[in-house]
Amino acid sequence: MELEGGCYCSAVRYAVAGMPVFKALCYCRACQHVAGGGPQYFMLVPELGFSITKGTPASFARSDLEAAVTRSFCRTCGTHLFTRRPGLDGVILKVGTLDEPGRFDAPRAAIFVAEKQPFHRIPDDLPQFAGLPPPAS
Ligand SMILES: [Zn+2]
Numbered sequence: 001m002e003l004e005g006g007c008y009c010s011a012v013r014y015a016v017a018g019m020p021v022f023k024a025l026c027y028c029r030a031c032q033h034v035a036g037g038g039p040q041y042f043m044l045v046p047e048l049g050f051s052i053t054k055g056t057p058a059s060f061a062r063s064d065l066e067a068a069v070t071r072s073f074c075r076t077c078g079t080h081l082f083t084r085r086p087g088l089d090g091v092i093l094k095v096g097t098l099d100e101p102g103r104f105d106a107p108r109a110a111i112f113v114a115e116k117q118p119f120h121r122i123p124d125d126l127p128q129f130a131g132l133p134p135p136a137s
């Protein structure tokens with residue numbers, strides 16, 4: 001699978017070779033900030049096949065959190081593109097930045113549902129995890 005995407009203003013572009021290893025909806029509080037209140041659709045793609053093909057994203061990690069994730073975004077238009085989590089092999093890619101978001105197909109799980117808001121709806125057919133899912137077996 002080859003996927004391409006980028007930010008809203010196209011200053012940052014990326015390419016992905018290889019299959020996503022996980023696809024989910026994240027209801028964590030941080031994703032609510034980034035997504036504008038809703039959960040966030042993401043897919044975990046192998047680090048090896050991920051490359052930035054244009055521009056240089058800005059990155060941010062909270063210094064007040066232990067093992068904080070690093071969030072990368074376009075410094076021009078502010079679009080959040082991807083996240084890296086310490087200890088997790090792969091790039092957490094925001095589905096909305098794909099050139100063809102429809103290729104995401106569907107999430108396989110809902111994660112961090114302990115942090116969801118009362119107005120959030122979780123699709124009935126998804127396994128739910130209070131926080132991170134257990135490591136794939
Ligand atoms: Zn941009």
Ligand SMILES: [Zn+2]
Pocket residue numbers: 026027028029030031032040112
């Ligand atoms: Zn999240």
